[in-house]
Amino acid sequence: MAAVFPRRLSAVLALLIAASVLWVxxxxxxxxxxxxxxxxxTLSDALESAAKGQADAIQKLNASKKRQADLQNTVKTSQASAKQLEGQVGAIVNRAYRLGRTSTMSLLLNSSSPDAFLERAQQIDMIAQLNGKILQQYRDDLNEAQSAKAAADQEVAEQQKQVAALTKKKKEAELALGSVGGxxxxxxxxxxxxxxxxxxxxxxxxxxxxxxxxxxxxxxxxxxxxxxxxxxxxxxxxxxxxxxxxxxxxxxxxxxxxxxxxxxxxxxxxxxxxxxxxxxxxxxxxxxxxxxxxxxxxxxxxxxxxxxxxxxxxxxxxxxxxxxxxxxxxxxxxxxx
Structure with missing residues (x-):
């Protein structure tokens, strides 16, 4: 029994020491x-809603601004590419206007030999393909610029929406803090x-x-x-x-x-x-x-x-x-x- 008391005393002392650590x-x-x-x-829920809403609006606003910047770069790039092709497109249009639809057949009929005929036919085909690629690229550039500009305008509307959401959440935070004097x-x-x-x-x-x-x-x-x-x-x-x-x-x-x-x-x-x-x-x-x-x-x-x-x-x-x-x-x- 003598050994039991010291063990119990030690346990009690350990509890007292542990408790004192929490309060010293x-x-x-x-x-x-x-x-x-x-x-x-009510306050903690209001603060959570306000803070989350602010963070969400800011993230969406920043993401929209980044998308808008990327779209504006696309507009500039596409417009610049189309501008570079304007001279070639103009030349194609002028040549087509001067020569007319019969020019191709006339060129072929005026060939001096079968070999010259085939050579001219190949040249005409290559020119037609080149002209087609230039015109297609020109159309693609214009369409891409137009689409990117429309999308950029939509991002402006998205930003206005997120600014409104952020403003609303700021007011909610002010009301919640105001309820406790802050x-x-x-x-x-x-x-x-x-x-x-x-x-x-x-x-x-x-x-x-x-x-x-x-x-x-x-x-x-x-x-x-x-x-x-x-x-x-x-x-x-x-x-x-x-x-x-x-x-x-x-x-x-x-x-x-x-x-x-x-x-x-x-x-x-x-x-x-x-x-x-x-x-x-x-x-x-x-x-x-x-x-x-x-x-x-x-x-x-x-x-x-x-x-x-x-x-x-x-x-x-x-x-x-x-x-x-x-x-x-x-x-x-x-x-x-």
């Missing part, structure tokens, strides 16, 4: 970081010295592949999307190695979908106080890193220190009521597309 210095457990992503389900212009966190991340894979049209929670989350026992894992690993490779937690069971937001991570400003975990000094600088730099690489990584939005960044609006004030976890002054929140 005000460090809380990952479950207490960013509850419900800083607001109600939405105004903010200074934001940007740094030209932020390192560049390796781009995440895209579809051939430039859009982001649809991903689900399919890979193990190295920060919890849950799962995250491949794109979320890539963003976290890129940030860590860039030197942002403080405590991070991604997957979390909750009723709303991106964490239960494996599309969000919380990056603690403090090296060991989420302090129940606003970051200051070196911790604040760390959060500023991390937020700036994600913004600089938003298009490379597929960032949907970032929240840090009472501010939120979205693709179409930039940094805006974010002011829900609550402690450091709610207003995101102790951690950087990252949501992914």
């Amino acid at each position: 210095g005000g460090v809380s457990s990952p479950a207490l970081a960013d509850p419900d992503e800083g607001g109600s389900k 939405g105004g212009a903010a200074g934001g966190f940007v740094s030209v010295n932020s390192p560049l991340a390796q781009p995440a894979p895209r579809n051939s049209d430039g859009s982001w592949p649809k991903e689900s929670c399919t890979v193990d989350d190295p920060t919890t026992t849950g799962c995250i999307t491949p794109r979320t894992l890539h963003a976290m690993q890129q940030a860590q490779a860039a030197g942002f190695n403080h405590y991070v937690a991604c997957f979390r069971h909750q009723d709303s937001g991106e964490h239960p979908k494996g599309r969000a991570c919380d990056f603690a400003a403090h090296s060991t975990g989420f302090l129940d106080e606003a970051a200051t000094g070196a911790d604040k600088t760390y959060g500023n730099n991390l937020a700036a890193y994600f913004i600089k690489n938003a298009d490379r990584l597929g960032v949907m939005y970032v929240i840090w220190y009472r501010q939120i960044w979205m693709p179409g609006t930039g940094w805006k004030a974010y002011s829900p009521q609550g402690g450091p976890a709610v207003v995101h002054t102790n951690h950087v929140h990252l949501s992914m597309l």
Whole structure:
């Protein structure tokens, strides 16, 4: 029995030590970081819809502009090719007008010998083929230029549509943030010295592949999307190695979908106080890193220190009521597309 008590005492001490690790210095457990992503389900759903809509409109707008530029190049190339052929086409038309339809037979009948007759027939056939190719190429160039110009005009209409969609989603974001006292212009966190991340894979049209929670989350026992894992690993490779937690069971937001991570400003975990000094600088730099690489990584939005960044609006004030976890002054929140 004497040996049993020390073993039980050791077990109790181990539990106490483990519990103290979660609370020493005000460090809380990952479950207490960013509850419900800083607001109600209504707010988080509205932010997701607004940010996704902005990112989608921007991607489609940029893709349309690229297609338009390619089409305009096609118009220029085809028109230039047709211009070069105008002289030859004009010569063919003039020759046909001068000689008339009987010229071919006349040339053949005036041949002095059978050999001369065959030679002239071959020459006429070669000229006819050459003329036919020139005229066909001229028609093809004109048709291609016309078709490309019409398609380019359609891209202009597509761009107007996406600009309208982007404007609508910006207003939705302003209304959602305004409901918690935010939405105004903010200074934001940007740094030209932020390192560049390796781009995440895209579809051939430039859009982001649809991903689900399919890979193990190295920060919890849950799962995250491949794109979320890539963003976290890129940030860590860039030197942002403080405590991070991604997957979390909750009723709303991106964490239960494996599309969000919380990056603690403090090296060991989420302090129940606003970051200051070196911790604040760390959060500023991390937020700036994600913004600089938003298009490379597929960032949907970032929240840090009472501010939120979205693709179409930039940094805006974010002011829900609550402690450091709610207003995101102790951690950087990252949501992914």
